[in-house]
Structures are given as structure tokens and as C-alpha cells.
Amino acid sequence: MALPAPKSRRVRSFILLKDQERIGYLSARDSMLDAGNGREPVLWIVAAFLTPANRGQGLILKYGEILSRDYHRSGAVGARIAANNARMHKIMEAGRWKKLRTTRRFTDYILELEAPYQAVRRR
Numbered sequence: 001m002a003l004p005a006p007k008s009r010r011v012r013s014f015i016l017l018k019d020q021e022r023i024g025y026l027s028a029r030d031s032m033l034d035a036g037n038g039r040e041p042v043l044w045i046v047a048a049f050l051t052p053a054n055r056g057q058g059l060i061l062k063y064g065e066i067l068s069r070d071y072h073r074s075g076a077v078g079a080r081i082a083a084n085n086a087r088m089h090k091i092m093e094a095g096r097w098k099k100l101r102t103t104r105r106f107t108d109y110i111l112e113l114e115a116p117y118q119a120v121r122r123r
Contacts, residue, residue: 024050
């Protein structure tokens with residue numbers, strides 16, 4: 001994972017690397033969100049992208065683990081998933097993510113971290 005330039009004040013952008021090759025992009029911003037316990041700070045995942053050749057290998061989860069270990073060790077993390085993205089909904093349900101809000105177009109998920117996130121290992 002590398003931090004590219006230029007960087008915004010509000011959004012942290014990361015280039016996703018595998019063997020020093022750029023294979024994707026992830027961006028996140030700190031925000032305030034009412035998750036049922038009043039307004040609390042949340043690291044909101046704004047965008048995540050992998051090149052087609054690197055999809056389906058669990059790399060988004062692995063990069064999430066690195067992000068939480070190096071930049072956001074505890075607190076809440078949020079993500080908005082499009083309604084038609086069945087694969088990501090399945091990943092969120094398999095993890096400890098809870099649904100915060102659902103509309104016809106998207107579902108908001110939130111994950112409370114007490115320690116850095118651990119990606120699910122394939123067997």
C-alpha cells in the first residue's frame with residue numbers, strides 16, 4: 001500500500017500495490033455518522049478499485065487489514081455498497097459488518113473495530 005500524491009485534506013488516497021505493481025486504488029475520509037449511539041467519528045471508505053486481473057483473490061479484504069493496522073486501528077469504519085453488487089454484499093455479510101441503512105440503490109454497512117481488522121483467510 002502506498003500513499004500517492006497529490007493528497008486531499010479530507011480524503012486519504014492509497015495506491016494498492018502487489019509486488020511493486022499498481023493493481024488498484026482505495027480512498028477513505030474521516031466523517032461523523034449517527035450509527036444509533038449518537039454522532040461518532042467514522043472512517044468512511046469512499047472508493048475501492050482493483051484491476052480486473054486481480055479481482056476475486058480476497059485482496060480488498062487484505063488491503064482493508066493493512067489500512068486498519070497502519071491508519072485506523074479502532075473505531076468505526078463505514079462503506080456504501082451498490083444494491084446490484086451481490087459479491088460485496090456477500091463479503092460484508094460473511095464479516096462482522098452490520099447493515100446501517102438500505103435503499104433501492106445502496107446499502108450502508110458499518111464495522112466497529114476494537115482492534116485492527118483481520119481479513120478472512122481462505123482455506
